[in-house]
Amino acid sequence: xxxxxxxxxxxxxxxxxxxxxxxxxxxxxxxxxxxxxxxxxxxxxxxxxxxxxxxxxxxxxxxxxxxxxxxxxxxxxxxxxxxxxxxxxxxxxxxxxxxxxxxxxxxxxxxxxxxxxxxxxxxxxxxxxxxxxxxxxxxxxxxxxxxxxxxxxxxxxxxxxxxxxxxxxxxxxxxxxxxxxxxxxxxxxxxxxxxxxxxxxxxxxxxxxxxxxxxxxxxxxxxxxxxxxxxxxxxxxxxxxxxxxxxxxxxxxxxxxxxxxxxxxxxxxxxxxxxxxxxxxxxxxxxxxxxxxxxxxxxxxxxxxxxxxxxxxxxxxxxxxxxxxxxxxxxxxxxxxxxxxxxxxxxxxxxxxxxxxxxxxxxxxxxxxxxxxxxxxxxxxxxxxxxxxxxxxxxxxxxxxxxx
Amino acid sequence: xxxxxxxxxxxxxxxxxxxxxxxxxxxxxxxxxxxxxxxxxxxxxxxxxxxxxxxxxxxxxxxxxxxxxxxxxxxxxxxxxxxxxxxxxxxxxxxxxxxxxxxxxxxxxxxxxxxxxxxxxxxxxxxxxxxxxxxxxxxxxxxxxxxxxxxxxxxxxxxxxxxxxxxxxxxxxxxxxxxxx
Numbered sequence: 282x283x284x285x286x287x288x289x290x291x292x293x294x295x296x297x298x299x300x301x302x303x304x305x306x307x308x309x310x311x312x313x314x315x316x317x318x319x320x321x322x323x324x325x326x327x328x329x330x331x332x333x334x335x336x337x338x339x340x341x342x343x344x345x346x347x348x349x350x351x352x353x354x355x356x357x358x359x360x361x362x363x364x365x366x367x368x369x370x371x372x373x374x375x376x377x378x379x380x381x382x383x384x385x386x387x388x389x390x391x392x393x394x395x396x397x398x399x400x401x402x403x404x405x406x407x408x409x410x411x412x413x414x415x416x417x418x419x420x421x422x423x424x425x426x427x428x429x430x431x432x433x434x435x436x437x438x439x440x441x442x443x444x445x446x447x448x449x450x451x452x453x454x455x456x457x458x459x460x461x462x463x464x465x466x467x468x469x470x471x472x473x474x475x476x477x478x479x480x481x482x483x484x485x486x487x488x489x490x491x492x493x494x495x496x497x498x499x500x501x502x503x504x505x506x507x508x509x510x511x512x513x514x515x516x517x518x519x520x521x522x523x524x525x526x527x528x529x530x531x532x533x534x535x536x537x538x539x540x541x542x543x544x545x546x547x548x549x550x551x552x553x554x555x556x557x558x559x560x561x562x563x564x565x566x567x568x569x570x571x572x573x574x575x576x577x578x579x580x581x582x583x584x585x586x587x588x589x590x591x592x593x594x595x596x597x598x599x600x601x602x603x604x605x606x607x608x609x610x611x612x613x614x615x616x617x618x619x620x621x622x623x624x625x626x627x628x629x630x631x632x633x634x635x636x637x638x639x640x641x642x643x644x645x646x647x648x649x650x651x652x653x654x655x656x657x658x659x660x661x662x663x664x665x666x667x668x669x670x671x672x673x674x675x676x677x678x679x680x681x682x683x684x685x
Numbered sequence: 686x687x688x689x690x691x692x693x694x695x696x697x698x699x700x701x702x703x704x705x706x707x708x709x710x711x712x713x714x715x716x717x718x719x720x721x722x723x724x725x726x727x728x729x730x731x732x733x734x735x736x737x738x739x740x741x742x743x744x745x746x747x748x749x750x751x752x753x754x755x756x757x758x759x760x761x762x763x764x765x766x767x768x769x770x771x772x773x774x775x776x777x778x779x780x781x782x783x784x785x786x787x788x789x790x791x792x793x794x795x796x797x798x799x800x801x802x803x804x805x806x807x808x809x810x811x812x813x814x815x816x817x818x819x820x821x822x823x824x825x826x827x828x829x830x831x832x833x834x835x836x837x838x839x840x841x842x843x844x845x846x847x848x849x850x851x852x853x854x855x856x857x858x859x860x861x862x863x864x865x866x
Contacts, residue, residue, distance in 0.1 A: 326721040327714045331735070334725075643718075647710040 287297030292581070300433045304403060305395055308631070312638075313583040314360035320642050322356070327646045333359045368578040375461075375569055382460035387574045390453030390581035393446045394588060400439040401591045404431030404601050404627035405508070405613040411620035430615055431601070431627060432501050440488055441501035443592055444481070447547065450585060451477040454549075454556055454566050457578070461569040469565030472653060473549065473556035479660040480546035480553075486668035487539035490532050490675035491596050494684070500592075508613045512599035513537075518608050525682040532675040537597045539668050544589040546660070549582060551645035555653055557566040590637035594630070601630035710720055742829070750814045750827040753805055754852030755845070758860060763795055763849075764824035767800040771816035771825055779809035780816060803848060807833050807841040823858045 318333070325332025334356040347509035374380060406428040436442055451474055458470015491513065495503050507513065511521020513533045520526065547555040557565025594600060603626070606612040611622060618626075647659045652658065723729040727829035734741060758764055785801030787794055791865045816825045828851055835841045843851070 323718065326718045326725070329717055329721050331721075331725060331733075643711065643714060647714045648707070 296429050297433060297454045300431075301399070304398055304401075304433060308403070309395065309398055309587060310580070310583055311360075312587055312631075312634070313580050316583050316587065316638050316642075317363065317579070318356070318359050319359065319639065321359075323639065323642045324646050327643075332356070336362045336441070360512075364576075367573050370572040372572040372574065375463075377462045378569065379462065382456045384570075384574075386453050386457035387461060387570070387577035387581070388453075389456060389669040390450055391577045391584070393449040393453075394581045397443045397446045397588045398438050398584075398591070399433040400442050401595060402430075402432040402435075402504050402589065402600055403591075403630050405505075405618055405623055406430045406615075407623040408618060408620050410615075421434075424461055428618065428623075430501065431623065435499070435501055437497070437499045439498055439503075440492070440592065440596070441498060443588070444485055447585065447588070448481055450478070450581065453581065454610035455577075457570070458566040461566070463569055465562045465564075466566045466669045469522075469556045469562050471569075473566060475548055476549075476553065476555055476656060476660070479657060480543045480664070483539055483660065483664040483668045484543035484547060486665070486672065487536050487543060488596060489668075489672050490536045493535070493675055493679065494529060500595050500600070504595055504602060505615075507615060508602030508606055509597040512602070512604070513597045515599070516605065518605055520537070520684075523684075525679075525684045528678050528682050529675065529684075532671050532678065533597065534672050535667065535674075539664055539671065540593060540596070542664065544593060545641075546656075548585045548589055550586065550641060550649040552651055553656055554650060555656060558650055560650075586638060586641055587634060590634045590641070591630075593636060598633060600633075602627040603629050696834075705863065744796070745829050749829050749831075750812045752807065752828055752830040752833050752843075752851060753810065753816055753825055753848075754828050755803060755810075755825055755848040756823075756852040756855035757819075757849065758858065759854070759856050760863075761854070763799050764822050764855075764858075765800050765803065766796055766822050767798045767803075768821065770819045770821065774815045774819045776813060776815065777809045777811050779806045779811075780804070781806075793862065800845060803845040805843045805848060807835075807843055808838060823855075826852060826855065837860070 324330040336356050336358045338358060374383060408426075408428040409424035410426045410428075416423050454473040454477075455470045458466040458468075458473070461467070492498060494513070495506060497503070510519035511517050511526065514530070514537060516522065516526040516530065545551075549556045554565075556562075557567065559565075562568070570578060600666055602613070603609075603611045611625070613622075613626070697705070720729070724731045755763070756767055767782050769782050769784065772780045772782045781802075781804045782800050783802040784798050787796055787799055812827065814827050817827050830851060833841065
């Protein structure tokens with residue numbers, strides 16, 4: 282036992298726990314809450330409304346003259362109000378449901394969505410030894426000079442792991458639809474399963490050209506490569522300025538389009554939200570759910586959206602890398618990246634994800650919903666073939682104009 | 686022919702592949718988003734108001750029909766003589782009057798009648814203004830109050846005291862009871 286304990290790398294363990302807590306509870310969950318707010322506010326301005334602008338810090342309760350409205354737009358504490366509302370509502374379980382699966386389904390939606398975030402490189406690396414001066418002044422022991430990588434699990438099968446776990450998310454929806462013992466949730470669940478299985482195919486095929494270009498499956502190394510040699514969709518520095526990379530720009534763009542469309546379908550977002558289309562199925566698979574169980578579905582959907590955006594950003598838009606980073610001295614150098622630059626990289630990654638989520642929301646309020654047969658036709662007869670053709674095209678281009 | 690055959694529009698290739706239509710849709714939504722955002726942040730003039738903070742009361746027209754109320758004349762005499770015309774004409778039957786006699790020692794004894802009770806059920810009132818139109822004594826008027834709220838049904842039953850409180854004194858009307866006879 283003692284031998285076993287001595288073999289555990291305590292620093293690694295503590296660093297991992299800190300990273301998990303930071304990423305899930307301090308980044309993903311607040312981001313989920315605020316993307317719901319952003320959705321409501323953005324959809325409101327698109328439809329010429331104002332949106333939720335009433336919640337503020339209620340200082341009037343304590344005798345102040347005015348409530349605080351952060352940034353003057355108001356409503357920025359709306360997610361807190363929503364959360365409290367969800368927690369305080371009655372958690373109602375209908376009599377006719379299959380109780381075990383009814384309770385299991387929300388967890389099965391939420392857990393895979395959060396699990397996939399472990400492989401996302403949310404920053405380059407943090408050289409904590411930069412803080413040693415401050416720590417020794419405080420009389421505390423310093424950090425070792427080995428930088429901490431800003432990724433929870435540096436797997437060498439990143440995208441595969443993400444797809445494997447993300448596909449488990451469909452179980453949550455199907456089980457919810459089945460366990461509810463009601464026709465609308467059932468139809469929603471059936472539609473969701475058909476749709477997610479069809480689009481998983483083009484989702485997986487669309488990134489094969491990307492993996493061919495990178496020649497590996499490690500998301501962190503992909504980000505490092507893009508930082509040094511230009512993003513896949515913005516090859517403007519480093520090796521990106523070669524004929525080979527520019528010829529590959531076309532299949533990469535195609536790949537990006539297929540990936541984004543398939544991701545919309547995977548996360549049940551609007552042009553493809555067959556699983557919960559309000560006009561036909563009341564609310565789809567979560568019709569019978571209330572309170573925090575409903576909130577878990579909601580959180581799972583938005584968390585999947587954030588992780589999906591993170592994956593798209595990492596694969597195609599350079600992950601945490603700053604555009605023209607190496608040219609302006611903000612590039613990554615292994616073991617030689619100062620702490621502030623590491624933090625800046627995390628910030629850049631989050632900014633890219635936020636931009637992507639806003640794009641998600643904009644699309645939702647722009648495009649009308651597909652009919653179910655159109656959805657299947659698009660998935661099987663256009664996207665699938667396009668993705669296959671894209672693999673061939675990339676292979677051909679890489680053979681004609683070799684990289685490096 | 687009653688039947689109209691609508692021809693399906695022929696889509697160009699870029700339209701059927703969602704390319705140009707997609708861009709067009711984005712242009713519309715983003716345009717609306719930008720316009721409304723500028724309005725919210727005050728960079729552009731708003732066309733709407735945020736109700737409880739901002740009100741349109743100053744712009745209410747003269748003929749605005751809000752809550753009905755009873756009025757008194759210059760000598761604080763109740764103008765209503767409880768003829769019950771308003772009660773009979775009221776389409777939703779919101780008005781209920783119990784007539785009462787004016788005692789003979791009252792200075793206005795010659796008016797003979799005034800309402801003992803005058804109730805308007807504001808949960809029924811439809812603000813049509815027929816009571817005002819039919820009143821021969823110019824005693825009932827629709828005021829500009831529109832936010833009639835209450836926490837119970839009883840609160841929305843406006844009795845005589847409440848109606849006079851809303852109506853108050855109204856001067857400059859015909860005073861036929863002032864003449865000596």
